[in-house]
Amino acid sequence: MAADTRTCRLLVAGEWQDGCDSSSVLDKYRQAPWALAQLPSREQVALAVTGAEGAFRASTLDAYARGAILDRAAAIIERRSDELVAVMRAEAGFTGHDAANEIRRGAITLRLSAEEARRFSGELVPMEGAPGQAGRIGFTLRVPLGVVCAITPFNAPLNTVAHKVGPALAAGNAVILKPSLHTPVTACILAEALLEAGLPPGLLSVLHGGAQVAQWLLEERAVRFYAFTGSTEAGRAIQQRAGLRRTQMELGSIAHCVVCDDADLDAALPKIVNAGYRKAGQVCTSVQVLLVHTAIAAEVERRLTDMVESLPYGDPSDASTVVGPVISEASAQRIERWIDEAMAAGARRLAGGERRGAVVPPTLLADVDPATSLGCQEVFGPVMCIVPFDRLEDAIDRVNSTPYGLATGVFTNRLDDAIRAARRLEVGGVHINETSSSRVDLMPYGGSKDSGFGREGPHYAIREMSEERMVTLLA
Template sequence: MADAAAHRQTSAKLPSCRLLIAGEWSDGERTVAVLDKYRLAPAMHAHLPGRDQVRACVTAAERAFQANTLSPYDRGVILDRAAVELEKRAADLVEVLRQEAGFPRRDAMGEIQRCAATFRLSAEEARRLAGEVVPMEGAAGQKGRIGFTIRVPLGVVAAITPFNAPLNTVAHKVAPALAAGNAVVLKPSLHTPMTSCIMAECLVAAGVPPGLMSVLHGDAEVADWLLSEPAVQFYAFTGSTEVGRIIQSKAGLRRTQMELGSIAHCVICDDADLDAALPKVVNAGFRKAGQVCTSIQVLLVQRALIDEVERRLTKLVAELPYGDPADDRTVVGPVVSEAAARRIESWIAQAEQKGARRLVGGERRDAVVPPTLLADVDRATPLGCQEVFGPVMCIAPFDTFEEAVARVNDTPYGLATGIFTKRLDKALQAARQLQVGGVHINETPSSRVDLMPYGGSKDSGFGREGPHYAIREMSEERIITILA
């Protein structure tokens, strides 16, 4: 194995993100610049593979899978070691996340800590992955027959991951796949390639055999090449609903897990504890510059509280420090690109043209959109019916709880919803009636513990992340019977 850090050779004095193929860090056919999200200047280069390199990578991954002799215990040990290696690289990762993701230190440290936890949870799941006993003798004519199931890996897993959680979302695909005994080909976002390289370095240092972990940088073309490789048996994707539909159509009968778009709602009922709810709402709406699938886009407030919530939220949001992620005081950094910032800016303007009131917000500066709070947003405008994926929250009143539930269910998406109430009957009504993957009572839709099942319904996708659940998605149940 070549030196794990060899891919970080510099080109034009910038770090370089190379390709990990068959256990070796390799150059691609060409490179592209990766921008510092705040300064909008090149921060590193990413190597892009050619078609033959993608094919060679998948072939090597399949070969490594076939040769894999790691026991579940061994896989758990490697993943535990990888968590330690990640923690050792925390200082490097904070700086990389600041540059390529635009994360302030708080968001970067949160990613690192959760990523290490996800690796440790996956290590536990590797060691306890098992089937179940089948009561064969409970059927007529089966006396003396024993039955049980085992869980077997699928083969090569392709993980296609987004920019907005470039460590922990990647970990939720890579770690359970390895825990189950699969080989992994990772294609991270071109916006955030270096974090995936560092993760791969940590896995290699922890003892992952050559070929079981691969990294290919690239855009839609590389993803399409991976979809044309029959050796890939599972595609784990997080991204837009539109791209998810394309991947699903090309995957055919092969298995997939899709975590797709969302318009996240949070409901504040008239009996809610606002002192507890509003700080959580602000965090859920604006951390990572609102670039989380469960960032609160629409805050539904029962009419009796609407004036107080507007007043208090206006103050809280106006106080959020924003701008340079290198400043430890910054809470809201840049969005992923200047183009994304312009789109968000235009959506705010369209909402205002249709009568929305801007309670908090200011002028865009490059890729930085100031934390923005709006009221009276027309549901026909983009902010009312599309995922903004930026630091924008819209307050809307409701009269009855049934009205709030109907509004959430009226969107094509169904990822998660938060409800703040002291009434158990309303909490249970929400749990039963909301057409979403997760209902969080007295928490926001962004409430996520890495050991819980996480995923959506409707156009927000299907399948579940969370190591205990993902490892079963990425393995297959096989029945074994014995006639004694």
């Protein structure tokens, strides 16, 4: 390990601490050690939860103060943007453009959370509308749950963290954050920003680690809510262990995009390429299956081949790079195997090439057998498959046949087709003339079926992370 390697410590009960062990964080392009994450002991996990519960009960922050802290944290994140770009380029493999977008959106999410803190309230209940209730007044209060545990992924190491931590703090909770071991430094910078902004230290803990640390956190009964983004398999295990405690799950997906025969291809295709290959395809809503009407399939295939072949890929420090490395060489090897498997089953590779370390060239395939891994599992890499369809109903059935249901894009100028798709698609979000990857941070975001439940977006998440208390007064 180099002498100047950055060490990412634990934030436990208001203090930055070393752990009982450590784990190397690799530069994702160079595949060399870049940082060191401290790992907690079982006792430190328990101390973090105990400290968070105590800090929650002792907190005197009102809604205005919570909002002000979140606003200041957003400004600090923006001030540290150059540092964050460099960090995410190394630990996440992000290009400069992807990192800058992550910072912009993370700051927006914190500010949206600040707005929600200031207007967090219940509602009046018309008690006198019931017989025999004359003179009785009723209203609800929204109250925090207590300790919220946020378990976050590598592919949005700032904004997804902000989507969990921001609303939780806005509601008045304390937060235990367990970021991905692939990207711990970005999460620590966000924690530093919140502390600098005036957050009482005990209200936020940061614990690095893998499945073992998540398991320990699930054993802590003082945790009232688990917010998780990750694989369906891991989410199912967390849900089973959480029992009656509340959860929000944003899980796996096979994202589809539907291109109808009347679509404006000049507008649609650049959006589809961006949605398929930004962040090296490592987004739950990255277009994996592109369903194209047979009348325009040949044209779409030809135009997309040229566009994907022209995407620069490789070193994320190169300003021209669009597609950087995936999160690990092991992930790249798996993606490569899936491509080879699809081609052995008859798929045609329209664009792509040989893997180099953790870099998988942006790949476009046609004639992919739906029984192969690429046809029925989430690839989480820079791979898109073109699949023709004859009728819109066939495309809808193809989307609905998967166990997942996160988001789908539909390109059409026919209003009746758009509404029919919106009503029939079994997904959490339907985006007309946008891709499956379209997301604005103030909207409700989440899935159905094996893609999870609950909604992100500060206005919605703050309600997930609180509870309604009924109050009545007899005058």
